[in-house]
Amino acid sequence: MLNLAILLQADNGLLPWQESMASFFFSDGMVAIGTWVAAGLTLFMFSFVYKDNPLFRFGEHLYLGISAGYLMSLYFFNNMKPKFFYPLMPFLDAAGDTTLNLWVIIPGILGLFIIFRLIPGWGWLSRITFAFYIGGFTGISFPKVLNGLLLPQFYATIDAIPWRVNSIDSAVLLLNSLVLFIGALSVLVYFFFSLEHRGFVGGVSRVGIYTLMLAFGASFGYTIMARVSLLIGRMQFLMFDWIGDEIVGRIASLFHGG
Amino acid sequence: MEKVQKPSFIERFLQLDRRIIYTLVALAVAIPLLFPMGLPIKVTPEVQSVYDMIEDLPEGSNILISADFDPASMPELYPMMKSVMRHIVRKHHKLAITVLWPNGPNLVAQCIEELKLEYPEWTNTVDYVFLGYQVGGAIVIISVGDSFSDTFPKDYYGASTAEMPIIKEFNRLGQADYMVMFEAGNSGDWWIVYGTEVHDVPVGGGVTAVVAPMYYPYLQAKQLNGIIGGLKGAAEYEKLTEVPALATAAMDSQSMVHALIFVAIVLANIFALMFVGQKRRQAREEM
Amino acid sequence: MQFIRKQFPVMLAFVMGMMMFIREFVPAKFSEQLYYGFTDWAIVIVGFSAVFAILSLLHHHMNKVRKRAQGYGYSIITILAFIQMITLSLIFSVRPGTPGGWEYQWLFVPMQATMFATLAFFIASAAFRAFRARTWEALALLIAGLIVMIGRVPIGEFISPHLSTFADWIMNNPSMAGFRGIILGVALAQIAIAVRIIFGIERTYMGGGD
Numbered sequence: 001m002l003n004l005a006i007l008l009q010a011d012n013g014l015l016p017w018q019e020s021m022a023s024f025f026f027s028d029g030m031v032a033i034g035t036w037v038a039a040g041l042t043l044f045m046f047s048f049v050y051k052d053n054p055l056f057r058f059g060e061h062l063y064l065g066i067s068a069g070y071l072m073s074l075y076f077f078n079n080m081k082p083k084f085f086y087p088l089m090p091f092l093d094a095a096g097d098t099t100l101n102l103w104v105i106i107p108g109i110l111g112l113f114i115i116f117r118l119i120p121g122w123g124w125l126s127r128i129t130f131a132f133y134i135g136g137f138t139g140i141s142f143p144k145v146l147n148g149l150l151l152p153q154f155y156a157t158i159d160a161i162p163w164r165v166n167s168i169d170s171a172v173l174l175l176n177s178l179v180l181f182i183g184a185l186s187v188l189v190y191f192f193f194s195l196e197h198r199g200f201v202g203g204v205s206r207v208g209i210y211t212l213m214l215a216f217g218a219s220f221g222y223t224i225m226a227r228v229s230l231l232i233g234r235m236q237f238l239m240f241d242w243i244g245d246e247i248v249g250r251i252a253s254l255f256h257g258g
Numbered sequence: 259m260e261k262v263q264k265p266s267f268i269e270r271f272l273q274l275d276r277r278i279i280y281t282l283v284a285l286a287v288a289i290p291l292l293f294p295m296g297l298p299i300k301v302t303p304e305v306q307s308v309y310d311m312i313e314d315l316p317e318g319s320n321i322l323i324s325a326d327f328d329p330a331s332m333p334e335l336y337p338m339m340k341s342v343m344r345h346i347v348r349k350h351h352k353l354a355i356t357v358l359w360p361n362g363p364n365l366v367a368q369c370i371e372e373l374k375l376e377y378p379e380w381t382n383t384v385d386y387v388f389l390g391y392q393v394g395g396a397i398v399i400i401s402v403g404d405s406f407s408d409t410f411p412k413d414y415y416g417a418s419t420a421e422m423p424i425i426k427e428f429n430r431l432g433q434a435d436y437m438v439m440f441e442a443g444n445s446g447d448w449w450i451v452y453g454t455e456v457h458d459v460p461v462g463g464g465v466t467a468v469v470a471p472m473y474y475p476y477l478q479a480k481q482l483n484g485i486i487g488g489l490k491g492a493a494e495y496e497k498l499t500e501v502p503a504l505a506t507a508a509m510d511s512q513s514m515v516h517a518l519i520f521v522a523i524v525l526a527n528i529f530a531l532m533f534v535g536q537k538r539r540q541a542r543e544e545m
Numbered sequence: 546m547q548f549i550r551k552q553f554p555v556m557l558a559f560v561m562g563m564m565m566f567i568r569e570f571v572p573a574k575f576s577e578q579l580y581y582g583f584t585d586w587a588i589v590i591v592g593f594s595a596v597f598a599i600l601s602l603l604h605h606h607m608n609k610v611r612k613r614a615q616g617y618g619y620s621i622i623t624i625l626a627f628i629q630m631i632t633l634s635l636i637f638s639v640r641p642g643t644p645g646g647w648e649y650q651w652l653f654v655p656m657q658a659t660m661f662a663t664l665a666f667f668i669a670s671a672a673f674r675a676f677r678a679r680t681w682e683a684l685a686l687l688i689a690g691l692i693v694m695i696g697r698v699p700i701g702e703f704i705s706p707h708l709s710t711f712a713d714w715i716m717n718n719p720s721m722a723g724f725r726g727i728i729l730g731v732a733l734a735q736i737a738i739a740v741r742i743i744f745g746i747e748r749t750y751m752g753g754g755d
Contacts, residue, residue, distance in 0.1 A: 022642025034651030041652060045659035049280055049666050061619040063656040064602070065626025066648055071360050072599045072627075073634035073645065079393045079592035082411040083585075097418045098411065107586035111593025117752075118597070118604060127554040127751040133590055134750050135558030136583050138739040139565030140400065141451075145739075148455035149447070150732040153725060156479030179718045180478070180725070187726025208726065213682045215723025217689025218715050219471045222488065224668060224694050226334065226467035228287070228515045229489035231665035232508045233333025234658055235287045276670045283669045297699035300709065329654040330661040360595075361657070364649050367641050394591045397584050404581040409588070415640070474716060475725040490697060513700035515669070520695050522673045527687070530677050 032246060039242040042234060084108055157184050183211040268529045268536065279522070286518045290510035297513055299506065304477060305494040307484030308462035309345070311436055317350045319435040320428040322402075322459075324449060328361035331442035331466045337505035338464045338492035339440050340369050345499050347377050352428050353386040354406060358398060358445050363391045363414055382415075383422040390414035396448040403431045403457055432457040440464040446473060450481050464491070555745040562743030603627060689715055 024030065044059040086093045087101035088108075110132055113125040160177040162170050189201060190208030197205040265273070312321070323343065327335045346353050355370075357363045370388060374380055382388070389410040392398045401409040406429050407419040419425050428434070437459050439449050446463055454461040460483050463473050467488030476482040486495055489512060492505035565583065568576040606620035614620075630645060639645035678684040695701040696712025741747035 018637075018642070021637065025642050025644070025647045030647065034647060038651045038655040042655045042659045045656055046663060049663050050277070057616070057619050058622060059656055060660075061622045062626050063653065063660075065623040066630050066653050067361070067657075068599050068602055068623070069627045069630025069634060070639055070645065070649055070653060072596065072631050073639055074360050074363070074391060075393060075592055075595045075599075076635070077416075077638060078391050078412075079588065079595070083589050083592065086411070095418045097420060104586075104589060107589035108593075110586075111590045114590070114594045114597045115600065118600060123752075124550050127550070128557065129590060129594075130751045131554035131558040132561055133587055134742060135561035136565045136587070137397070138558075138742045139562035140569075140580075140583075141396075142566055142736060142739040142743075143569045144451050144456070145732050145735050148451035150729065150736070152455070152479050152481055153475060153729055153732070156475075157725060160478065176714075176718050180722045183719055183722025184725040184729065187723055188729055191726070191730045209682060210685050211719055211723045211726065213685040214689040214715060214719040215471065215721075215727075217686040217691075218693045218720035219468075220686070220690040221693030221697065221712075222467040222470050224516065224519060224672070224690075225488050225490065225512065225697065227661070227665040227668050228512055229334045229467065229508065230330070230658065230662040231283070231515075232287055232291075232489070232511045233504075234655075234662040235284075235291060235511070236333075236504065236508065237655070239288065239291055274673070276674075279670045279673055280666045283666055297703050299699055300702050302713070329657040332654070332658060333662075361653075364639065364641060364646060365654075368650075371641070392588065393595050394584075394588045397587045397591060401581065401584040401588060404577075404584075408581075408585070416638075471716065471720050472724050472728075474721040475728050478717070478721055478725075490699075509699050513698045513703075515665070516694050516698045517700055519669050519672055520691055522669070523676050523687070523691065526673050526676070527678055 035242055035246050039238060039246075042238060046234075084111075157181055182207065187211050266536070268533045271529050272526065272533060282518060283515060286514040287511045290514050291507070294507065295510045295513075297510055299490075299493050299497050299509060301494045301497060302491075304485040304487070305491050305498070308342070308438065308464075308486055309484075309495065309498045311460065311462060311483055312342070312345050312349060312351070312438075315349070315351060315435055319349075319351045320433055321346055321351045321353050322431065322434040322437040323353060323355045324358060324437070324439045324445075325355060325362050325366045326358040326445045327365075327440055327442035327466070328359050329365065332365060333504075333508075334466050334489045334492060335440045335442060335464060336365060336369065337489070337503055338486050338495055339366075340372065340503070341492065341495040341499050341501065341505075342438055342464065342486075343369060343373055344376070344501060345495075347373060347380050347385075348499075350385075352424055354424070354428055354434075355386065355388045356398070356402065356406075356410070357389075357391040358395055359442070360391055360393070367414060383413075383417070384424055387419065387422055387424050388414040389419065395445060396452050399431075399448050399453045403453065405430050430457075431459060434459045437461040438464060441469060441473075442466045443469065444472075446476075450476060455481060462486070554751055555748065559743055559745060562739075566743070689720070693720075 041059050041062075044055040047053055048056040082098070084104055084107075086098040087104045090096075090098045090100050110129040113129045116122040117126045157180060160173075160180055162173050162177065165171050165174050186204045186208035188208070189195075190197075190205045190212070195201050315321075323339070323346075325335075325339055343353070355366055357366060366388060370386075380386065387406075389406055390413055392401075392409055394401070398409060407425050410419055413419050413422075431437075431453055434457075437449070437454060439446050439461060441449075441463060442465075446465065446469070449461065453459070461481075462484040463476070463482050464486040465473055465488075467490075470485060470487035470491075473482060473485050473487075477485055486492065489505050489508055493502075493509050496502050496506050564579070568579050603624065606623050608614075609617045609620040610624070630648060633643070633648070634645035637643040637645060639649055641650065676687065676690075678687045692708065693712045693715055695704070696708040696710075697716075701708040701712065738747060742750065
């Protein structure tokens with residue numbers, strides 16, 4: 001019971017011992033150790049650029065384990081505790097503001113059926129859970145996708161076309177809106193594989209291919225931007241936080257007497 | 259014995275060792291970080307729209323932020339999220355923050371702590387509430403349409419949400435005057451389809467550059483009021499809020515690497531064409 | 546028993562699907578309670594499925610260790626890292642200022658961020674070696690990519706404001722048209738799949754589970 005109390009206390013606001021612990025982990029010493037550890041692991045992961053090696057493999061598997069532990073604790077504290085355990089056993093909630101709700105037994109049982117997939121011979125029970133969840137969610141998503149995605153996007157494609165052209169600006173708008181209309185339509189035709197892409201359909205399909213190529217080209221340009229941004233982030237950490245503060249900064253402070 | 263022909267300059271260029279390319283990329287990132295060039299940053303209309311929306315809302319408006327990213331997208335989305343949150347704090351809007359990606363909550367907590375150092379009067383449970391992470395994706399979005407406190411009985415710090423002062427006035431998506439979502443994947447589609455379109459809430463998107471092109475159709479359809487795309491978008495928002503930070507510092511490096519890759523691709527294509535021409539000429543001469 | 550294994554899930558999917566679809570058109574309090582009641586239950590179910598995903602990962606690595614498969618030493622690292630992280634986080638939580646929070650900030654974040662940062666090197670190398678305009682379609686892709694790549698960063702605007710104008714035009718017109726076509730196609734497919742799932746034509750989502 002004591003361990004359970006500690007388990008459930010940990011996430012109920014800051015207690016005095018937790019504040020002391022926080023001060024320790026935010027102290028200069030722990031930040032310095034953390035910076036060196038982070039820099040080392042960053043270089044381990046970067047070593048893969050040269051070739052696959054045991055340091056990268058070590059980092060990769062360490063990351064997997066820490067990630068799994070972090071996620072598991074998050075699922076417990078954010079989901080299972082407040083949404084399943086507390087409604088079933090309100091006395092566990094130290095704050096005392098959960099009311100008893102025995103109905104959560106049903107989704108709890110359905111959830112357990114999923115975990116039964118790990119037990120040979122019991123996995124078929126998970127089909128009931130998937131049928132419940134996926135069936136219900138598709139019933140919700142059908143009208144939502146229609147109203148929230150399909151129709152607004154169709155409407156916006158047609159609505160963009162100005163029906164009266166009386167200036168250079170509206171002529172440009174007409175041109176752009178026709179690019180949008182013809183481009184979107186031709187992409188849809190391209191993806192319609194039930195019709196053979198020959199003749200008129202083939203021609204429209206080719207327009208769709210070129211539209212897609214322009215779209216993917218733009219996407220490629222943006223992907224370069226994204227990947228380079230991530231590299232810049234790591235380089236900023238290595239150059240300024242590690243080399244700048246921890247190495248050069250500490251050497252400089254030695255010369256300046258602290 | 260057959261003479262082994264030395265590869266021409268073109269062939270050697272086209273088969274350039276990848277380690278040379280890696281080194282050039284690393285230098286193109288590192289040098290501008292050490293010696294900034296200060297290239298001007300132009301603000302695009304998409305980013306201006308998000309800024310104007312937050313700027314023009316009456317003081318004390320309700321804004322929902324959903325930080326749906328993880329450390330892999332942090333260099334792009336963290337600076338823009340911090341800029342937007344700083345703007346919201348300055349305008350004294352009420353802020354609720356949710357997270358749909360499990361690896362994200364601690365990043366948001368870090369951002370909040372950094373902003374509290376700048377604005378110590380910004381108070382938890384009164385001016386903002388960090389609801390934390392909940393499993394479920396689209397299901398969570400549907401659920402916040404009903405109630406924040408039912409979906410997140412405890413906030414990130416473990417305190418009960420039901421009795422918080424901010425929750426008494428801002429407890430569901432429909433009560434938001436604006437929403438900004440920070441997306442590294444397609445959870446933005448879910449927010450639009452299951453959230454903002456259903457409850458008629460204007461929404462702006464802060465997205466990674468990888469997914470930014472996919473959100474432009476929503477912008478044109480007015481399902482999004484603006485897009486802050488990638489690190490460049492983050493730098494633009496920093497310019498608008500007049501607090502240049504990580505994103506602005508990274509722009510010169512970004513420019514140099516893009517220029518390097520641009521030149522490399524153009525030269526590679528030109529040399530490839532010349533190589534093909536060379537081979538055809540050699541084949542004709544041998545005939 | 547065969548009925549519960551095979552037919553019952555299909556019937557359940559139909560009932561749930563039709564119930565949640567019809568309730569969309571019923572403007573009653575009960576309809577709203579059903580809607581949000583389902584989402585409450587779904588959040589609990591998804592929590593269990595998330596736990597299952599982690600247990601599945603551990604199951605895989607424990608099997609590797611048990612069978613002494615190639616690279617099982619690395620699996621031991623994964624399992625030990627998991628055990629220490631889950632122990633610390635269940636006792637202290639994973640918020641900043643805790644051992645779990647410290648590990649998140651100084652181990653997890655750098656490793657995940659760096660894994661994706663290495664892609665910058667690979668994309669540059671791949672673009673140089675493989676991005677060739679051998680066909681008209683590839684040329685279209687290349688031109689759009691180059692204009693957007695250089696036009697959307699400060700150096701492009703510095704070289705010429707027309708570059709950023711062209712990049713904006715590509716993003717707001719042909720690129721948007723292409724992605725709109727994709728979005729429309731995906732939306733139509735989602736609706737088609739929803740109908741197939743509700744009427745029991747599509748059953749692959751249930752998995753084997755025998």
